[in-house]
Amino acid sequence: MMENKPCRRELMDWINVVSFVVDDVKLFLDTHPGCEEALEYFEEFQKQRVEALKEYAKYYGPLTLDTAYTPEEYWCWIQEPWPWQEGGC
Amino acid sequence: MWNYEKRLQYPVKITHTNPKIAQVIITQFGGPDGELAASMRYLSQRYSMPYKEVMGTLTDIGTEELAHMEMICAIVHQLTRNLSVEELERSGFDKYYVDHTLALWPQAASGAPWTATYFQSKGDPITDLHEDMAAEQKARTTYDNILRLVKDPEVCDPIRFLREREIVHYQRFGECLRLTQEKLDSRNFYAVNPAFDSCPVK
Secondary structure (H helix, E strand, O other), X not given: OOOOOOOHHHHHHHHHHHHHHHXXXXXXXXXXXXXXXXXXXXXXXXXXXXXXXXXXXXXXXXXXXXXXXXXXXXXXXXXOOXXXXXXXX | OOOOOXXXXXXXXXXXXXXXXXXXXXXXXXXXXXXXXXXXXXXXXXXXXXXXXXXXXXXXXXXXXXXXHHHXXXXXXXXHOOOOHHHHHHHOOHHHHHHHOOXXXXXXXXOOEOOHHHOOOOOOHHHHHHHHHHHHHHHXXXXXXXXXXXXXXXXXXXXXXXXXHHHHHHHHHHHHHHHHHHOOOOOOOOOOOOOOOOOOOO
16 A cells, blocks of 8 residues: 655654744643633644654654654654754754 | 653754854853753742742743753764864864763863852742843853854754743743732742742732
8 A cells, every 4th residue: 555654854843843832832822821822723723743753653753752652663653853953853 | 751752942053064153153062051951940949939820931941941952962963073183183172081081071162160159049030030031141141142153054053942841931931920929929039938938829
């Protein structure tokens, strides 16, 4: 079966975007816990972040503990480059 | 507890090494207004903070500062990788190199080691929040100073991101201060320390 493999760079950029939204809205919600507009915004982007992290783990290795499921016989967590290295982020 | 996420909060991709500017930028790792001091300040202060909004803000900003520390370290690492002996002598990096080779170590641009005396954890919400707001402005000024010295757009880009976060954090701590004052006696905010004296909840 042909699989549509996403571009690694583009997927990582997208993860950075949706994660930033989640991070920033989270701080706003800490001091505005009843803001409905912010709550909706958070929910929407958190979903997209979870999906993108799963997608990334499937093709390019896990970025988080929760997506570190690995069907191979090798521990993928240490396989891919670390974020401060070339090709790592 | 914390879990590691294997990415930077904002990407750092630096092509050209520059050990001279690395010695300036390292101050945001281990200097007086750096990211390590910021994280330790907020994560230390949160235990005695009596209000849930402020506990949350200190936890989440304290966590984000760790991600900023990682970005600064990535910048310094990428600016100093694969240096030759000639390059590090020429740039004045030899004084750092002799003690740390090309490793990361938390120090100020002056070479002074990181110390917990860079921050305070006072146990009084109004006092601690004023310290936090001042800290964000001091870090913003440091980034402004760094940006005047940096010419490489690949270095400027993540530094600008970090500078902007200082402004957002300042805003959030300002809201925390307002929330704190709303819970206190408006005729005299200093009548009690809500983290120490028992006082009626408003």
